[in-house]
Amino acid sequence: MQQLATPDELLAQMAEKLKTLLSDKAIDNPLMVGIHTGGVWVATRLHQQLNNSTTIFSEPLASLDISFYRDDFSRIGMNPKVKPSQLPPDVDDRHIILVDDVLHTGRTIRAAMNELFDYGRPASITLVCLMERGGRELPLQADIVGEHVKLNQGEHIKLTGPEPLAFELQQQSHKNISNG
Amino acid sequence: MVNKATKPTDALIGHDAWNIQLDKNGNLKHFLTTEGLGSEILTRILDTAESFTSVNEKSVKKVPLLRGKTVVNLFFEASTRTRTTFELAAKRLSADVLNINISTSATSKGETLLDTLQNIQAMHCDMFVVRHSDSGAAHYIANHVAPNISVINAGDGSHAHPTQAMLDMFTIRRNKGEDFGNLRVAIVGDILHSRVARSQIHALNTLNTGDVRVIAPKTLLPIDIEHMGVNVFHDLETGIKDADVVIMLRLQKERMQGALLPSEQEYYQLYGLTEERLLVAKKDAIVMHPGPINRGVEIDSNVADGARSVILDQVSYGIAVRMAVMTMTLGREPETEENTAGDGQ
Numbered sequence: 001m002q003q004l005a006t007p008d009e010l011l012a013q014m015a016e017k018l019k020t021l022l023s024d025k026a027i028d029n030p031l032m033v034g035i036h037t038g039g040v041w042v043a044t045r046l047h048q049q050l051n052n053s054t055t056i057f058s059e060p061l062a063s064l065d066i067s068f069y070r071d072d073f074s075r076i077g078m079n080p081k082v083k084p085s086q087l088p089p090d091v092d093d094r095h096i097i098l099v100d101d102v103l104h105t106g107r108t109i110r111a112a113m114n115e116l117f118d119y120g121r122p123a124s125i126t127l128v129c130l131m132e133r134g135g136r137e138l139p140l141q142a143d144i145v146g147e148h149v150k151l152n153q154g155e156h157i158k159l160t161g162p163e164p165l166a167f168e169l170q171q172q173s174h175k176n177i178s179n180g
Numbered sequence: 181m182v183n184k185a186t187k188p189t190d191a192l193i194g195h196d197a198w199n200i201q202l203d204k205n206g207n208l209k210h211f212l213t214t215e216g217l218g219s220e221i222l223t224r225i226l227d228t229a230e231s232f233t234s235v236n237e238k239s240v241k242k243v244p245l246l247r248g249k250t251v252v253n254l255f256f257e258a259s260t261r262t263r264t265t266f267e268l269a270a271k272r273l274s275a276d277v278l279n280i281n282i283s284t285s286a287t288s289k290g291e292t293l294l295d296t297l298q299n300i301q302a303m304h305c306d307m308f309v310v311r312h313s314d315s316g317a318a319h320y321i322a323n324h325v326a327p328n329i330s331v332i333n334a335g336d337g338s339h340a341h342p343t344q345a346m347l348d349m350f351t352i353r354r355n356k357g358e359d360f361g362n363l364r365v366a367i368v369g370d371i372l373h374s375r376v377a378r379s380q381i382h383a384l385n386t387l388n389t390g391d392v393r394v395i396a397p398k399t400l401l402p403i404d405i406e407h408m409g410v411n412v413f414h415d416l417e418t419g420i421k422d423a424d425v426v427i428m429l430r431l432q433k434e435r436m437q438g439a440l441l442p443s444e445q446e447y448y449q450l451y452g453l454t455e456e457r458l459l460v461a462k463k464d465a466i467v468m469h470p471g472p473i474n475r476g477v478e479i480d481s482n483v484a485d486g487a488r489s490v491i492l493d494q495v496s497y498g499i500a501v502r503m504a505v506m507t508m509t510l511g512r513e514p515e516t517e518e519n520t521a522g523d524g525q
Binding site (some may be wrong): 011065067068069073077078082083084085089090114118119 | 207227228230231233234235239240242243245246253405507508
């Protein structure tokens with residue numbers, strides 16, 4: 001297992017990278033969307049850091065709960081406490097910065113993009129993830145990643161929070177990761 | 181406070197009515213009655229419904245949860261509101277919906293109920309939503325369908341109307357908070373013929389409501405109603421005094437046999453809810469009605485359209501509650517993970 005930076009160290013670097021990427025792509029007034037639960041924690045901090053000196057985001061952080069869009073509903077059912085997605089009524093022609101904690105199979109991102117497209121037709125979606133690991137099952141990659149982590153067989157990483165943010169390494173054997 | 185009834189027996193349904201509602205893991209498979217279901221399941225229905233209210237407020241009111249599932253509305257008895265909200269609920273979950281109005285269909289040509297069912301079953305459906313004028317019909321159907329099919333009772337005779345009761349619980353919770361312990365809920369009117377009242381009483385008692393009252397003339401009360409765990413009143417103003425919630429019921433004239441009432445006018449004089457009578461209830465009391473309302477019979481227009489009426493909210497919430505019951509019966513619910521991030525799907 002490699003030595004991991006703390007989430008806060010990664011967030012500072014990610015904020016800088018994102019600022020550069022936005023100016024390179026000449027993206028004006030983007031909309032930041034965090035995916036519940038960990039993605040919202042990460043997005044809250046990024047949103048705050050980027051809006052610190054100049055106003056990059058004119059709107060508050062938006063959030064998505066992808067429970068209604070999961071592809072494994074028929075196998076594992078639904079979490080009864082789904083947090084309502086909070087998005088502006090219209091995402092047509094918006095540049096969206098989609099934020100999640102750990103990018104693994106890519107299925108969460110697939111579900112999140114499906115939900116976003118139910119709200120409208122965004123101009124672009126930029127994917128930002130605090131942590132990226134192997135095991136992709138869909139052709140997806142993040143535009144900005146805090147850290148790439150290599151995990152051994154059966155290892156699993158998750159973000160705990162919201163205060164403070166920390167990574168937690170788990171052995172998968174005791175738990176059935178059906179929605180990984 | 182009267183003693184809470186333990187397991188009131190309904191002769192029409194039998195003791196095991198609640199058992200077939202749950203699968204081996206204790207998850208909801210059919211939803212036939214609120215009776216015998218624990219507060220955990222009822223609360224889960226309300227929580228899940230709360231999640232779905234956001235879907236109904238989006239500009240695109242659809243989520244793909246039940247894509248590919250087929251829901252059949254089997255209505256042996258006329259209904260507009262209930263059938264429409266079930267249909268909308270299923271469509272907003274992306275299910276395909278088939279509306280079958282049996283009263284104008286095969287049964288009138290002599291086909292038996294079971295033959296009708298088997299024919300629809302052969303079309304590979306996933307859920308039957310059943311409305312029938314006979315008590316116990318949904319239960320009978322649930323006992324005879326293929327194991328992969330879920331049955332939801334959309335009203336059977338005078339027995340049960342569980343989704344209506346749950347949308348009423350949802351309306352109460354939205355207005356009065358999650359703790360029902362301090363609430364006084366008064367149900368007024370034709371309790372005798374009301375499947376809604378029976379389902380409400382079971383649900384209210386399961387959710388530990390402080391004081392559940394029924395108010396009606398003796399001719400419109402079932403015998404032994406006290407054993408359902410309610411306090412009985414025959415005078416409206418005594419009954420709704422300091423109530424937090426007043427639920428008015430429709431006089432079900434189509435089900436009345438014999439002379440139960442002198443006249444509608446006299447009923448209104450004694451039991452009709454007017455602004456003036458409502459003064460004895462709590463200042464922030466809400467007024468509910470499962471619909472259809474009979475203005476000037478059980479409720480005055482000023483009350484029905486007034487500030488304390490939540491009658492139209494009930495209809496809106498009905499969609500979210502039915503979406504919740506449909507997803508819970510067609511998908512098993514997983515364990516919940518509190519305060520940890522999604523594990524990087």
